[in-house]
Amino acid sequence: MGCVPSSQSKRPKSDNRQMSAEQGSQRQGRPNDKRSNQTPQHPERHDNHEPKQTPGQQERFNNREPKQAPQHLGRFDNHEPKQAPHHLGRFDNKGPEPTPQHQGRFDNKGPEPIEEENIDAFENGAQAGATASRGASFESITNICSQPPQVEDMQVIGNENSIFMIEPFKYNPSQPDRAPNPINVGNGYDDRWDENHLHMPCSPKYVDAYSQEEKDRFLRVTLPKMCDLVLTLEAVCPQAPPLLRIGSNRSVTMSQKQAASLLACSFFCLFPNSSNRKQSQDADNYQNPNFDRLYANGPPQKMEKLKCILNYFRRVTEKMPNGVITFQRYMLPSRSYPSWRDSSIDLGDLHLTTSKKIEEVQNTLQADFANKYIGGGVLGSGCVQEEIRFSICPEMLVSLLVCEVMEDNECIFLIGCEQYSSYRGYAHSFQFDGDYKDTTPKDKWGRKWCHLVAMDAIYFQNPSTQYNMKAIDRELIKAYTSFRPLGKGPNYEFGITTGNWGCGAFNGDKQLKAIIQWMAASVAGRPLIYAAFGDKKLIETFYEIYAILKNQRATVAQLYDYLYQYSQRSRQLTLFEYILEKIHENSKL
Numbered sequence: 001m002g003c004v005p006s007s008q009s010k011r012p013k014s015d016n017r018q019m020s021a022e023q024g025s026q027r028q029g030r031p032n033d034k035r036s037n038q039t040p041q042h043p044e045r046h047d048n049h050e051p052k053q054t055p056g057q058q059e060r061f062n063n064r065e066p067k068q069a070p071q072h073l074g075r076f077d078n079h080e081p082k083q084a085p086h087h088l089g090r091f092d093n094k095g096p097e098p099t100p101q102h103q104g105r106f107d108n109k110g111p112e113p114i115e116e117e118n119i120d121a122f123e124n125g126a127q128a129g130a131t132a133s134r135g136a137s138f139e140s141i142t143n144i145c146s147q148p149p150q151v152e153d154m155q156v157i158g159n160e161n162s163i164f165m166i167e168p169f170k171y172n173p174s175q176p177d178r179a180p181n182p183i184n185v186g187n188g189y190d191d192r193w194d195e196n197h198l199h200m201p202c203s204p205k206y207v208d209a210y211s212q213e214e215k216d217r218f219l220r221v222t223l224p225k226m227c228d229l230v231l232t233l234e235a236v237c238p239q240a241p242p243l244l245r246i247g248s249n250r251s252v253t254m255s256q257k258q259a260a261s262l263l264a265c266s267f268f269c270l271f272p273n274s275s276n277r278k279q280s281q282d283a284d285n286y287q288n289p290n291f292d293r294l295y296a297n298g299p300p301q302k303m304e305k306l307k308c309i310l311n312y313f314r315r316v317t318e319k320m321p322n323g324v325i326t327f328q329r330y331m332l333p334s335r336s337y338p339s340w341r342d343s344s345i346d347l348g349d350l351h352l353t354t355s356k357k358i359e360e361v362q363n364t365l366q367a368d369f370a371n372k373y374i375g376g377g378v379l380g381s382g383c384v385q386e387e388i389r390f391s392i393c394p395e396m397l398v399s400l401l402v403c404e405v406m407e408d409n410e411c412i413f414l415i416g417c418e419q420y421s422s423y424r425g426y427a428h429s430f431q432f433d434g435d436y437k438d439t440t441p442k443d444k445w446g447r448k449w450c451h452l453v454a455m456d457a458i459y460f461q462n463p464s465t466q467y468n469m470k471a472i473d474r475e476l477i478k479a480y481t482s483f484r485p486l487g488k489g490p491n492y493e494f495g496i497t498t499g500n501w502g503c504g505a506f507n508g509d510k511q512l513k514a515i516i517q518w519m520a521a522s523v524a525g526r527p528l529i530y531a532a533f534g535d536k537k538l539i540e541t542f543y544e545i546y547a548i549l550k551n552q553r554a555t556v557a558q559l560y561d562y563l564y565q566y567s568q569r570s571r572q573l574t575l576f577e578y579i580l581e582k583i584h585e586n587s588k589l
Helices: 119-124 138-142 212-222 227-231 256-267 277-285 300-318 385-392 394-402 463-467 469-483 510-524 536-551 556-567 575-587
Strands: 133-135 162-164 251-255 324-331 350-353 365-370 410-415 421-424 431-435 451-456 496-498 528-531
Touching (some): 138 528, 227 256, 256 324, 300 394, 324 394, 350 536, 365 385, 385 421, 463 469, 469 556, 510 528, 510 536, 510 556, 510 575, 556 575
Parallel strands (some): 162 251, 365 451, 496 528
Antiparallel strands (some): 251 324, 324 410, 421 431
């Protein structure tokens, strides 16, 4: 994406969603956390339980599960019946929902799992001497943009799709304690209770049902350490954040203090329900941002994620950070889809490594192996790549509030989010490992030089269907949408760090996903760092293909033709074996 705000990005729409088998939880269905001590017997939208086959599952384009007719369902009503409170909200979790009746787009079976990677490599670490690093120079990629990318001053951004919740702010390293001011400060709260803005706990349309005394007593007595963040929400966020809807090319930029206030409301489960029927129907397109499912019984890693989030609140209540973060939705218009079979673009530079995690590679666009509902199972039982990243960088959780489900030609950029916690382990072995001081430099908006792109892969109930060209084309478009720079030059075309996207519980073939991402990055004109998470064999074979094709100045079209030929035959050879065989055959002609 580059660091540019959405003033540079105008693109017209699509679908998919992820989860993790490991945790016994599942992300692609809708939330269905039952509050009991038993392991849920069916997949949840935001947790990552093992995929289970359900009868009567529907195509992706019909993946709404039938609901029992409720009397007053909230947007994410997903818990056992409770006594009707006096303040049902947008995310009130009430009556039970039936087992999801949806499926993967190309499988016609079963709900999708949460994305995960090579768990053994994370839990056990790479064996001594097993690390590998091949291909283009690591430094040549990370040094393309070694300083925070240059961006225009906030006050000159006139695009109506670049929304600022703060007054024009310019970060000055010589004044590191200067903080951005919210807009409308001193003019009172500007309530916007409609389908295009976040429904705020401080809205008169939501809180008029309670007296101020009741509200104050609940917050101050229950959780006194964080209540000020909630009680000052009206002043900190004088207007509601806009929603980043399907098909929009918009961004929202806010201060870290505004993010902290919004997350405190999520912690207290205060976000309300939509106020009219139309909005309630749209509610299924969003995550539940309230933390109630995180507090429910579950595996030990739930507690570890909560430790990370509590560490964040400890930090921001001790000393509020004064930086800025941006969430940007991008949709690639169909007119910009590459013609893969005709592309004469040379295959790009590639660096392969087993020794680094994606979040450890600075000065690059970092891939988030996302659920199409951003954040996946982070507030449930999920604990793989996306959930871990959102736990150690909790400001990313704000995206759950404002981002609608992603379509096939959409991605979401998260810019400037700070890391607050260290961790060890992965999935079942994940543990909070203490405080983390993030010293990443800031751009002139005050955002950390940390650019993350959320990109969701297809879940394949039947792994063989991923070699269908329709599935390959979808993954190519998703990867290209995520990798395409939104401008020219090093401030936009810096390198990308990715890895085994859509593998693990999503049943993706690592070799196929590696080739797809290399092709997409090549057309996008950006070098790629591939972090293989301890898989030395993958690195060595991929490098062999890379070295030969780069030496031959092979094009994207040639590699696409290999994929097409491979899709038409029985797969007795792996994809890498087949490509090497075809290369050697062609060299004899």
